Amino acid sequence: MLEHIELFFKSIFIDNMVFATFLGMCSYLAVSKKVTTAVGLGAAVIFVLAVTVPMNWLLDQYLLRDGALAWLGPEYADYNLSFLSFILFIATIATMVQLVEIVVEKFSPSLYNSLGIFLPLIAVNCAILGGSLFMQSRDIQTLGLAFNYGLSSGIGWFLAILAIAAIREKIRYSNVPAPLRGLGITFIITGLMAIGFMSFGGMLTGGDEAVPQEEVVAVVPTQEVSGLTADAAQQDLSQNENETVQEDSPATDNQINE
């Protein structure tokens, strides 16, 4: 239960689709001129993400990943089809979007009228494919967690587009420098909002959890530290070695002399 709550808030605020990974920026910029249309698109994104991420989780688990075909029999256990994941994920998404469109049109015409025009757009929204790809690369463990991840990333995207649409409605009355009007100022506002959202980063690591994390970092410094720090560490080591060698050598000389 705790991991569900953690994943939920993490995907909404810390790993927010728009502000942390820039997914779905195209529709985010294009459809955020009015709050009502933004709400429609945001709702459609939540819906489609919550459906497609668990679907693709099943595909990944039982068809694509290394050894996933073991349920067919031991002779299939060596297959690794993960290079096919792009094409299968996008096919799932495109068909699901079509299917959802048909079902919604049949059973809830009013919802269809509010979501309808946005549904086809969503098939090529990078937030949807990104959700599935991040689900795969972050190695989400259970179907429930995958559903949770899809739903909460969708909610995060919804919040982002709602916020920017509200700001853009207001900014129409402000005196923006002419070359920045429209697209330019939207970029800069999104950047500032992203800086604001970065402050959520301490939410899950603050307090009690900070202690075990430090321990983990302390255990594996030499193996996975990247770039500069690794070099610096190596330099330190080699310097230490040099010093010890230098200290040793006169001593041995002395011994020999004696």
Next chain:
Amino acid sequence: MGILSKKDAALILDPLADNNPITIQVLGICSALAITAELEASIVMAVSVLFVMGMGNVVISLMRNIIPSKIRIIVQLVVVATLVIVVDQVLKAFAYELSKTLSVFVGLIITNCIIMGRFEAFALANGPKRSFLDGIGNAAGYGFILVVIGFFRELLGSGTLLGIKVLGDPIEKTGLYAFGYENNGFMLLSPMALIVVGLIIWVQRSRNPALIEEN
């Protein structure tokens, strides 16, 4: 431009400036922002998109008369996805470290709106040669912005270009660092990518007032 007529040359040159996919058409923003903290990653991304767009535009243009218009989106997605798998496998084989840096963003070329946008707007209505030029032109316009953003973010953020320390060594205090210059680590964080794009748009539109939008 001896081989190309004036109209064909315009197909390549227009997207580089006044019809740029990122700053004017607002397409393909996601990847432009996420992977530009280093110049090298930006260049690889630009080349990958160039390949996928050039080839994809040709394939779609060759098939344009046999694709039923109702299912064209799925056909387009399958063509792009196949090309992207090729790019992904090549990167994994020859530049594994880099493919780790780009992570999911190679896959996200599939949903890069530039590619779908050009398929819909151009390749479905034009012959293979012109479609190829259009694809190359738009991908080059996209890549150009990517390289500009990557250049500034890596230079100001970590003081390097393609991993080479051009501003001197920050630890041993040589070059500019001897005068008290510090790297602006903020440039490496994701929000600065958005602000850099905003500034590029500002510069471009103040040089060419015809591009200024109504509020």
